Amino acid sequence: MILVTGGAGFIGSNFVLDWLADPAAEGVVNLDALTYAGNLANLASLKDDPRHVFVHGDITDRALIDRLLATHRPRALVHFAAESHVDRSIHGPGAFMRTNVDGTFTLLEAARAFWGTLEGAEKAAFRFHHVSTDEVYGSLKPSDPPFAETNPYEPNSPYSASKAASDHLVRAWHHTYGLPVVTTNCSNNYGPYHFPEKLIPLMIVNALAGKPLPVYGDGQQIRDWLYVKDHCSAIRAVLAGGRLGETYNIGGWNEQANIDIVNIVCSLLDELQPDPAGPYARLITYVTDRPGHDRRYAIDARKIERELGWRPAETFATGIRKTVAWYLANREWVAEVQSGSYRDWLARNYGGRVADPA
Template sequence: MILVTGGAGFIGGNFVLDWLATSDEPVINLDALTYAGNLETLASLAGDARHVFRRGDICDRALVDELLKTYCPRAIVHFAAESHVDRSIHGPGEFVRTNVEGTFTLLEAARAYWSALEGDEKAAFRFHHVSTDEVYGSLGPDDAPFTETHPYEPNSPYSASKAASDHLVRAWYHTYGMPVVTTNCSNNYGPYHFPEKLIPLMIVNALAGKPLPVYGDGKNVRDWLYVKDHCAAIRVVLQKGRLGETYNIGGWNEKPNIDIVHIVCALLDELRPDAAGSYSRLITYVKDRPGHDRRYAIDARKIERELGWRPAETFETGIRKTVEWYLANPEWVANVQSGSYRDWVAANYGDRDDSRAQVRA
């Protein structure tokens, strides 16, 4: 059995579904079910004895100890995190608590559990920490992509909290010999993505005839990774990754945000045409967020060279699958758009400078 934290969130939920689709090894799933945790993502596992769900906080040491003692997992895959930059700007405290204190709690519980193991069980145990490319900071337009040895230069409360958690994991390996691996991924997209992030927000707002808010000039560049490719990479690193190592996971798909929005609009024009005209008419430029990193790009050659992983999806195939999924699952979308989510959208976009909120095709 493996223990997955944050397994009802976007990436964690996809990982749990993917794991149980390709393996009979059970999963104990620990998730606090905050705003982005959604058990509907895991509805297909209802009644499946291979999936054991526990609602709880990774900062709850007694609960984590209990789960480790009861289920004796051979690995912990740690997804649980507060992950939205804008939310971290509005409320950084929760990011420090979950991402830093929570990771510390997990590491200490795992260290106690691992130290008591013996023989093959002790040798086989792994702690897989899932992190982000945002810890590396921002790149210039001509800079080489981030490698695993790039210095950490986090620029937001979110990325700073993730950088801190990465450092803790590294320290527990070097100080205590904990069998850890870390992965730093680029921007994920795909099914079950909570609609505060760029791609699902554009899809949901377009279908509702609402403005498609684009920060600044829309030319911030990100590397896009289809979530199921990310899940496959995590399985490979968990199985074959060298202890104490970091592996960057990227999609080899650098694109400016405004290009992403136009691609989504073009797919919606094709798959769900609007009598009022192209969805691109809804694009609205809004005031940029503070500390907005200009460019991220992942150099994923290490994981390909050492472990043989490379993404299976191109951006063109992955984004089509993503748009098709949202069109086919309106109930899931409607149910996650709770009152608290709508309040968040109003708080985040309501205070932008109206002088820049002009609609452009």
């Protein structure tokens, strides 16, 4: 077995589905607190698969983590569980400190205790894989080279600061206690099952509903976009062959400005689901930028390619087309995740933003 935390969220559920798509794969114990972004509907296809054991629980619950490790004796712990939305961290940073910092600390201590009980081949095989973000590195200028694993940490939001703290904990538990860890820092993910608070799914969902497409500031913030299934394959590669104590940056080699992303989504929707009222780009609305908005992220993914032979399989053109097609084919899933709490969040985050002439 492997133990996956946050396996009902966007990236975590894609990883679990991808892992168990192999009939010969080890089973998965999937621990998720099912907060607003965790969704068991993501895992509906695994309902009758005995290799998937879902546990509803919190990563800060040490007694629960200890029981799961003792009962299932996983050979790896893959840690996705995190609060991950910058805007939410600005409005309420406490939840990010609790989950991303305290939760990671709890998992490390439980894993260290469990690992200490192992012997021989079991002990040598055990891994703690920590999944993190490129946002810990801060913001790049237009002419700066992409983030390498050696870049200093310069987090600029409560979210990225909490993830930076968790990265430092993982590193320290390896160097102090010898815990066999690997860390991956990924760029912006997109793809199926993405909760519609993030840029790409929000644009798709709002456009189909004929609602404004809110673009922060001038829309020229640049991100490196990684198709989620490519991220899953990279994690498998690092889990299988990554050097202990090392960090591997995972990126899609796809730098795009936010406004360009929005226009691409609109063009694909014009093609795949035309709106009789006119092109979807008519809905683009520039709004007040968020505080401390990082200007550019980009990932240098040469280390993982050099050491483990991994490269993304999708270009942005192929990945975004698959993503838009998935949302069009899964309207019921979209409707179910747009609960009252989701609508309240949209009103809270975007309702007070004034139109920006940019």
